[in-house]
Amino acid sequence: MGNVHDHAHDHGHDHGHGAEEEEGAPGTTLADRTYIPAVMRGIKLTLARFLQPKATVQYPEESVYDRGSDDRAIGTQNPRLRGEHILVKDEQGREKCVACLLCMAACPALCIYIEPEAAPADWGPDRERRPKVFELDMLRCIYCGYCEEACPCDAIRLTPKLYQPTTSRLERVYDKQRLLENNQDAQVPQRPRK
Amino acid sequence: MSDWVVQAIATAVKAGLVIGIAMNIVPLLIYLERKISAYMQGRIGPNRVNLVLGDVRYLLPPSMRDAVPASLSRFKLIPGSLQPLADAVKLAFKEEIVPASADKVLYYLGPLVAFVPVATALAFIPFGTGTWDLFGTGHVIDLRIASADVGVLGLFAISSLGVYGIAAGGWGSGSKFPLMGAVRASAQMISYEVPMGLALLAAIATVGSVDTQAFVYEQATTWGGMGWLVFKQPLAALIFLVAMFAENNRLPFDLPEAEPELVGGYHTEYSGLKFALFFLGEYMAMILMCSLFVTIFLGGWSLPFVVDPSGTSGLNALASGLVFLAKIMLVLNFQVWIRWTLPRFRYDQLMHLGWKVMVPLALANLVVTAIVLHLAA
Amino acid sequence: MSPELTAAPLAAAPLARAPFGDAAVSLEPGLHEQEMVINFGPQHPAMHGTLRLVMTLDGEKCRHIDPQMGYLHTGFEKLGEHRTWNQFIVVTDRMNYMSAMANNVGFALAVEELLGIEVPPRAQAIRVIMCELSRIGDHILGVGLQGMDLGAFTAMLWAFIEREKVYDVFELASGGRLTTSYTRVGGLAFDLPEDCPARIRAFIERLEPVLQEMEGMLSRNRIFLERTQGVGTFSRQQAIDWGLSGPVARASGLDRDLRRDRPYSGYEQYDFEVPVRTEGDVYARYLVRLAEVRQSLRIVEQALDRLPSGPVNAIGAKATLPDKDEVYSRMESLIQHFMLEMPGHGIKAPKGAIYHATETPNGELGWYIVSDGTGVPYRVRVRPPSLYQFQSIKPMAEGRLVADVVAIMSSLGVIAGELDR
């Protein structure tokens, strides 16, 4: 593999012209002409790979986040991963969303539909509005996170949970209830802004 | 019982055995190929299709069952080992699509012609000793199906028919990519039969016979059992090996299929069981060619200290068969290994290599062999 | 279009069910002609994405090539007229999906130049890191795909493993792997996580052995050399004439790199070289890509070494969203947040037009943006490097063998999503 190394390390001064000419054009030696060195080198490399750890992640059983950090850049659950949405509840169990419709406006995929309504009287004076309808079409959603970014109330967040397959399209349209219950137990930190 | 009856029965048994084993090597080979390529590429390969034989804890007395963790208790075969079966089932249930512009007769004939001659040619391969005394009854069984004296030539003649299947399939598909694949296959076959034959000639000259058993016997009895032609005729062996890759349409010579260029080559338009038959034929051809290579250059079923070339015991015969199988598998794996390592030749380069490099080399080798043999004689 | 091209498919004979032997009637026209018109794509293993080459073949030889586009037309440019400046960034992800980050940065830079916003140094450095990582990802996979199109499947999968690691870094920073949407006009969506620089370092340290492996598989492999050297040769003048840019142009001796010649995002601070070769063939493109990966590694290392601290969004320009804590507690910030998010308000670019180009992995990605002073662009026109590279396949590959067309095609690095826009 010596000549391979030589070639690999000439990049610093290799300004394109004639690094190969100095050491003889690659593949022109008599040995190279027989193809045998290339075959042997290839076999050596593939054999080395044969014995190395494998990159495959057995997805449903394990995820990239289970891998040790030596192997992948991600070794732990990535809090920034943009997965399915949740609607956050406040301390009293009410949805935090006040139906300001900023997420609907910010969404580049136009997948959010909200109808506002006045909050029930017993919610007190601090809560005037709430969403009557909050629908998120997960099939249209591109998981860009703009809704979370736009939310001035920390009401909608993207969780690192990736979506599960469903058998009908309708199931992928999440209503308010589903968004409120979706992955609610998981502690989803708020994505940092700056 | 007269000898011919015994021989007739034995031939039938041998035929069943050879075809059965060859057909069973194919799924094994497919599995190995997938696994080896996966491991080389940093993947795991097929590991989902298993035969789960139930919970082995139920073999234990009830009081001991809890001691074994559930995860350990489920007995599985080698992970993914049933993948070829799953593939076969899948292919069997796939829709058979026949292109509207296909020439139906050729289209249906193609896969058959690709498969049958290859399976037939296996008849000439000696898969064990030729001197097994059947359970001491005095009936000497030759462990090959057809004990023809012209085995090598016959084998060579019949196996070459396989390309007609590819040509017929490619032409009969009535489509452009398969046509190109078929033309490439025919040209490639012609180009590489020549050096292959010439290399074989050198081997035949060295051995002095065209009988396949004679080839093995010669190798097993000279140079202390290691008189394999790969040592006596290294250049011929190399040429034969390279030509073998080309004959089998394996990388770096897989031009008739060449996915990035011809989509699927001659089998682009095939689906379902017809495709499976092509697939099977291709792998059978690999087995055939590897058997031939083993027989001619790697000493066939012989191995010093393991197989006695003229032994008559049943154990010896069995050992010879296993040695033969092991050698085939080694060569097959080599073929797989090369396939996943190298890039593909271009059409003109392939021709260049065949006609301008390998044919002269093989000729020269033949001449040198002749001279050496003449001088030795 | 040549007469053969038009004549052959049109003279369609009825697909009569012919008796055996009379194949002349049953087979479609073209099989019996001296020249055969063959469709490479839009569904073809070697046409990455949905590209189409209509080729007239004389045996294995390719007489004419008619490159056709439009099979992945997504209307990105038109979408630009209906999305706000920041909303369009998610669209840029999907243009060249091999290097989403570079597209993000390119568009953000163009808008910032239109608005006259100066991005803080930390954001610039992070953008450089991300651009170079996406270049690494693109080139290493491009090299691998070049191998795959020549039959070396294994090298491609090795490349994919490394590309996934690049995506790991992207995911760590932005939360998205392929569609990163990481930049914003005036900065970035968020700062790098604390452990990200260390992880990037770990990744680039482990990349060198892999590069050597790839080279071992391909660079001195005689089969690979025979397939690539002298194939698809383009002279420097031809590269200029055909509007080529990026690694393809540099392989033809066109010493041009916007990072060096027209620095943006602080590229002038970094010490790197622009690999140029003169051969202009497929092999030269391969070597240029590999050399560029190493240069990118150098840039990333330097950028990590001197990663400045500070904010990642322009302060005071009224174009970036305020910090969330401020939004929850301060009226001015809340108003700014609302104004930037509400349709019809937000970033109002001044009237005018701008062309801003960046050196993306594929070449010069230019953005011509016309603003009419409203919250959305009046026109977004993209100069995709792929377009010019795709059309240059005609002079490159005509007269060569089919297998060469495939080799040339994969050496151009054409991305259909970027090409068709």
Next chain:
Amino acid sequence: MTADAAAGPGGEPGFTPDFTFSIDGVTVPAKKGDTILKAGLRAGKFIPHYCWHPGLSIAGNCRICLVHATKTMPPGKPVIACATEVVEGMEVESDGPRTKELREGVMEFLLINHPLDCPVCDQAGECDLQQYSFDHGRETSRFEEEKTQRPRKDLGPLIRFVGNRCIVCTRCVRFCEEVAGTGELSVVNRGDASWIDTFPGVELDNPMSGCVADICPVGALLDKDSMHSTRVWLLRGTKSVCAGCATGCNVNVETFDEKVKRITPRENQAVNRWWMCDAGRLTWREATAPARVGAARIAGQEVPFARALERALELVRDASGGVVGLTTGFASNEELFTFQGLVGRGAIAAAFAPDGATFTSRDGFAIAADKNPNREGARRILGEGALGAAGQDAAIAALEEGKVGLAIVHDAAPGGAPWSPRLLAALGKAKARIVLALHETPANADALRGAAVVLPAAHATEKDGTFVNAMGRVQRVRPAVPPPAGARSDLDVLEELARAAALQPRVLSAAGVFRRLAQALPAQFGGLDYNALGELGRPAPGAGEALLGRGRPLPIVDGVRSGYEAGPVSRAPGRADDEQVRPSVHHESLVGYGTRRGDL
């Protein structure tokens, strides 16, 4: 009014500059007595302002319009552009670093006590506070202390007050004082505790009270009718005309998702200045009222619209004997003209909604007692003979003769047209009857019952056409939402019927019908071009200055105090979307009133 066309919104007819001065180096013409702000606006130089409104007196209390100007006393002191008269040669700096600093300071003060309400505030998106803070204010706040708290309450049936958002610009106070003339509002308390309130025992219930929500530059005063229903950035405005009365206020019909969300006034100095009445604001609810005829019927059975129209066409084709037509003052000019052609020589009777409440504001804005948006148009097209009792008598006579083969009833009046019981009874004598109806109420139930075909008629928010207001001004009404499911607009239907009757070769658009109309009736509509009507309309021949509400007073009936009781909505029995409306006496009373409509 000849100079009318030249006067766009905010434009001044006959402006002749007396001298020039300069703003930011740009020379601007001005009249003696102009303020900097006004002269600047006229020249297209915008200076931010909260408390200043072109229709109100100058208060000068918000201070956001501070500029630097020469020739002021004392020199060098920043002045408020809204209250400073320009003098010749004055040099104003409104866009420099010094001004920026001033505005930044003012914005900081204004926002100190402003609550973080943007997410729940309906003003967000059209809020001057947001706009100026973004354009001129600081990027973040330095204020650390507690914000003051002020009450939130309902000031009147339509208006909700959110005290914390108020910047005490007093636009609303001045509006009630100077425009409405009712003077319910005042600033109470002082300093940072001051807020807007009604005088004790008084409600903000003048007939124009909704306008205070329009002119409020922040979200302190909100229209309860549309509160929490949508967001302003989603709304698509359609420039149309209010069909609530004969004044014909210019309005924006604002819709989202093909539903009307609110109606806001549109400036037209010749008609409604910047205002509109509360009743007109609510007219859009007529279109969603439960009484709405939502589907076509054949002999009482609901059928798809296309089938009913087919049946109607058959009836017209097969009609033998005379034709009688009944229409209303709610039909557009084009509908009336086509209708007239369709009925031909048969009798036409046009019924008009009875006069209702009226109101004339202190600044001359008037709610007409005539609740028909197009009585003037009907008079001009059908002639006096068809109107009122005369027309009805003629129709009754024709019907009772028994030779009428087909009666066509076009009832676009909300709440049903007030036909006389005799006429309704006589309708039964026609062999067949086609009815286009907006609402089905006790008033017109007899007309619908027994009709061969009933087709849904379009509401004013669904129409394309023109109305002539009481002052003789032809104004365009534009469709903001589509008619009910599957239906086609009235004009379309009438045109199809006319074609089926072989009266005309083809179906025309409203523009085409208007062209025919203008040619056929030169004395009434001559010289008018549909497309040249523009956003503000044009006076029809004979309208003249005298008709424009100054010379000849509008017919006014006194005695009904509240404007809410005046509009046609009061005749619409019940409303849809009731849960959308905040509970208030006002809306409840409307419902109750509507059911007693027949007593009017």
